[in-house]
Amino acid sequence: MRFMFRPIAVALLFGIGLAGGGLAETQAPATPTPPSAPISPANTTTADHSKFDILQQTFKSGPEVTAACLTCHTEADDQMMHSIHFQWKYESSAGQTLGKSVVINSFCGNVAGNEARCTSCHAGYGWDDMSSPPPQQSTAVDCLACHDRSGQYTKSATGAGHPPLDPVKPGTQTITGALAWAVDLSKAAQSVGQTGRDNCGNCHFYGGGGNNVKHGDLSSALYTPEISVDVHMSPDGQNFPCSTCHVSDQHQWAGSRYDVTAADHPDLASGAPRDSASCESCHSEAPHPNMIAGLKLNDHVNVVACQTCHIPEFARGGVPTKTLWDWSTAGRLDEDGKPIAVSDWISPTTGGHRHTYMSQKGDFDWGENVAPYYAWFDGQVEYTLPTDTIDPTKVVEINRIKGDATDGKSRIWPFKRMEGRQAYDVGFSKLAYSHVWGPTTDTALWTNFDWPKAIEAGMKAAGAEYSGEFGFVDTHMYWPITHMVAPAKDAMDCAECHAEEGRLAGLAGVYMPGTHSTSLVGILGRLIVFAALLGVIGHGLIRLIAGKKGGSHE
Amino acid sequence: MSKRQVKVYPRFERLWHWSQLVLIVTLAVTGFGLNGMYGLVPFRAAVMLHTIAALVLLAVWIFATFWLLTTGTWRHFMPRIEGMLAVARFYAFGVFKGEAHPYHKIYWRKHNPLQAATYFVLKWFIFPAIWGTGLLYLTYNFWEPLPNSGFWLPIIANLHVLAAYVVVTFVIIHVYLLTVGHGFRHHVAPMVTGFDEIELTPEQEAYLDQNEPWRLKG
Numbered sequence: 001m002r003f004m005f006r007p008i009a010v011a012l013l014f015g016i017g018l019a020g021g022g023l024a025e026t027q028a029p030a031t032p033t034p035p036s037a038p039i040s041p042a043n044t045t046t047a048d049h050s051k052f053d054i055l056q057q058t059f060k061s062g063p064e065v066t067a068a069c070l071t072c073h074t075e076a077d078d079q080m081m082h083s084i085h086f087q088w089k090y091e092s093s094a095g096q097t098l099g100k101s102v103v104i105n106s107f108c109g110n111v112a113g114n115e116a117r118c119t120s121c122h123a124g125y126g127w128d129d130m131s132s133p134p135p136q137q138s139t140a141v142d143c144l145a146c147h148d149r150s151g152q153y154t155k156s157a158t159g160a161g162h163p164p165l166d167p168v169k170p171g172t173q174t175i176t177g178a179l180a181w182a183v184d185l186s187k188a189a190q191s192v193g194q195t196g197r198d199n200c201g202n203c204h205f206y207g208g209g210g211n212n213v214k215h216g217d218l219s220s221a222l223y224t225p226e227i228s229v230d231v232h233m234s235p236d237g238q239n240f241p242c243s244t245c246h247v248s249d250q251h252q253w254a255g256s257r258y259d260v261t262a263a264d265h266p267d268l269a270s271g272a273p274r275d276s277a278s279c280e281s282c283h284s285e286a287p288h289p290n291m292i293a294g295l296k297l298n299d300h301v302n303v304v305a306c307q308t309c310h311i312p313e314f315a316r317g318g319v320p321t322k323t324l325w326d327w328s329t330a331g332r333l334d335e336d337g338k339p340i341a342v343s344d345w346i347s348p349t350t351g352g353h354r355h356t357y358m359s360q361k362g363d364f365d366w367g368e369n370v371a372p373y374y375a376w377f378d379g380q381v382e383y384t385l386p387t388d389t390i391d392p393t394k395v396v397e398i399n400r401i402k403g404d405a406t407d408g409k410s411r412i413w414p415f416k417r418m419e420g421r422q423a424y425d426v427g428f429s430k431l432a433y434s435h436v437w438g439p440t441t442d443t444a445l446w447t448n449f450d451w452p453k454a455i456e457a458g459m460k461a462a463g464a465e466y467s468g469e470f471g472f473v474d475t476h477m478y479w480p481i482t483h484m485v486a487p488a489k490d491a492m493d494c495a496e497c498h499a500e501e502g503r504l505a506g507l508a509g510v511y512m513p514g515t516h517s518t519s520l521v522g523i524l525g526r527l528i529v530f531a532a533l534l535g536v537i538g539h540g541l542i543r544l545i546a547g548k549k550g551g552s553h554e
Numbered sequence: 555m556s557k558r559q560v561k562v563y564p565r566f567e568r569l570w571h572w573s574q575l576v577l578i579v580t581l582a583v584t585g586f587g588l589n590g591m592y593g594l595v596p597f598r599a600a601v602m603l604h605t606i607a608a609l610v611l612l613a614v615w616i617f618a619t620f621w622l623l624t625t626g627t628w629r630h631f632m633p634r635i636e637g638m639l640a641v642a643r644f645y646a647f648g649v650f651k652g653e654a655h656p657y658h659k660i661y662w663r664k665h666n667p668l669q670a671a672t673y674f675v676l677k678w679f680i681f682p683a684i685w686g687t688g689l690l691y692l693t694y695n696f697w698e699p700l701p702n703s704g705f706w707l708p709i710i711a712n713l714h715v716l717a718a719y720v721v722v723t724f725v726i727i728h729v730y731l732l733t734v735g736h737g738f739r740h741h742v743a744p745m746v747t748g749f750d751e752i753e754l755t756p757e758q759e760a761y762l763d764q765n766e767p768w769r770l771k772g
Binding site for chain 1: 588589590591596597598601602605606645649650651652694695698704707708711712715716718719720722723726727730733734
């Protein structure tokens with residue numbers, strides 16, 4: 001049960017490392033060693049790739065490996081290039097064009113102008129300019145990122161998707177923040193198989209620049225989680241890889257936070273094929289046993305998402321998530337003009353530290369075992385895009401959660417609510433692009449600590465009109481919580497919500513017993529009882545004073 | 555006329571009464587907890603207890619209604635105006651002066667008019683209101699697809715709670731009135747032993763002696 005030990009150790013050592021801007025936070029071992037091979041999901045393949053002639057060669061680059069793959073897998077490049085993993089573009093059903101290449105988020109902001117760093121996690125090679133689509137040659141697809149089973153394939157943190165190869169420039173980091181080793185491409189190519197959770201996790205656990213920074217429910221804790229952390233992914237539980245739920249068809253993956261199945265289709269039976277996996281697709285729409293409590297719990301499923309009760313807290317398993325990022329304070333330097341780093345946040349479970357201030361990035365706050373924010377959710381989010389006008393006097397919602405209690409398709413969902421303070425264009429009242437990463441430029445914020453230059457360069461890189469004046473605006477960004485499902489015994493207690501000022505207090509549109517005992521009727525009822533008590537006591541007192549028992553028939 | 559110890563509460567009726575006491579107290583304690591008044595009982599346990607107690611109480615009521623109808627004892631609960639004013643006046647004034655209770659229990663009429671009226675309202679309005687709203691509340695998800703169900707649910711729930719407060723009010727007055735007259739113990743005893751002192755006409759006495767001797771003591 002100790003598979004994936006190396007990545008865990010590496011993740012623990014370097015989990016807080018945010019590559020780029022010279023952010024190695026922990027003294028790394030002198031010679032970084034790659035992780036050993038992870039245990040793969042159940043192997044049903046009929047091919048052993050180590051026996052393929054075309055893979056018996058010394059590959060000099062990632063694209064060379066891809067070229068070899070494509071000699072047999074003739075359609076894979078075309079399939080991949082149409083996927084969101086490659087396009088970083090998504091047409092939402094609300095008519096918005098979303099995706100990493102388009103949106104501004106409340107973490108590192110925007111890809112444009114920061115390409116080689118951000119595109120280190122692109123499922124391709126060499127996308128170094130956001131003003132163009134991703135590279136179109138078929139060998140630009142990175143097969144190994146998702147199919148390497150040797151465990152030692154990785155991507156350089158600043159290499160636009162390319163792996164670190166021999167000789168590795170000293171100080172190079174991987175996408176998980178570890179000190180990079182030289183990837184053996186031949187070993188990787190001969191190891192390929194079905195995607196394991198490490199393949200997904202090496203990018204998705206480190207979104208936002210570090211371990212669990214972004215999602216809150218996706219962290220290195222999920223490589224080998226305790227059963228209390230994730231009942232589905234724990235080796236002591238179902239030991240599911242990501243692809244058990246995120247089913248795929250021809251390289252198109254189900255389950256995106258841009259398009260969430262907020263309520264499963266009641267017309268589909270459990271186990272019936274779906275476009276995207278949901279809890280109900282295995283557990284049915286009446287998952288609780290048909291006893292009194294179970295029946296009542298089943299009555300909840302049309303208004304409360306499974307996740308709401310079964311993920312009582314996110315960022316479990318000892319890996320905190322970033323809950324606040326105030327960019328406005330970035331750029332402050334010490335007396336010697338050197339960047340400052342303060343690590344005042346201490347994990348309540350591991351005692352590990354996290355940055356609370358960095359000159360490159362501003363102020364942070366963190367949370368572990370965080371109670372989610374709740375909202376009615378129909379599965380759609382609407383973004384405040386860089387082209388949208390904002391009202392800087394209010395908190396800007398980077399993405400608005402769509403849905404309400406009455407539309408018949410929304411349910412109450414848990415979210416991580418990220419609090420931000422980010423740059424905006426004062427003149428045009430629009431979110432501003434910023435150029436943060438760029439070791440060789442004299443405008444990047446992380447190396448030059450100059451906001452005016454960083455924003456001007458960011459706007460230019462994105463091709464956006466800029467008024468020349470910027471400010472900072474408070475923002476909220478919402479991340480649906482769906483991973484880290486706890487064992488049934490740890491599901492949320494009823495009274496977490498069924499209580500005055502419970503977790504769903506103020507979430508209009510649903511009657512909940514236990515939340516308003518002092519409503520008008522409650523007060524009226526109390527008055528009636530009080531009047532009866534008063535009458536009875538008064539009556540009894542008068543009888544006492546009068547000294548008569550009264551009422552005997554004699 | 556003679557006073558005799560007569561069995562006015564047969565075993566079923568006593569069982570009915572005390573099971574109601576246990577169930578109604580259970581329902582009130584769990585119910586007001588579910589309503590959010592206090593956190594004495596864990597919510598999940600309270601839901602189960604409340605539901606089970608309600609279903610058992612419903613079953614008891616169905617049995618009791620059957621029993622009342624088939625034994626003719628339903629007559630005890632029919633209200634009448636006659637004598638009500640005298641009883642009301644007694645509780646308002648007479649009781650303080652040590653007057654005798656104006657109502658004399660008779661064999662076929664064990665409740666005084668005010669009592670009968672109270673039970674009539676309780677059995678015909680309050681109890682049906684509380685179990686009607688309770689059943690609707692419990693089965694909400696079956697009728698939820700109907701139009702405006704979200705509008706009706708809070709109304710039903712609030713009526714349920716209001717009826718519960720009225721039942722509590724009844725219990726308070728009910729228990730208090732046991733202290734009036736012969737006193738608490740004397741009034742509770744018949745519901746335990748089944749026997750109460752009743753004035754019987756010679757004809758009633760003769761009939762009971764002849765046909766239902768088990769009803770008479772001593």
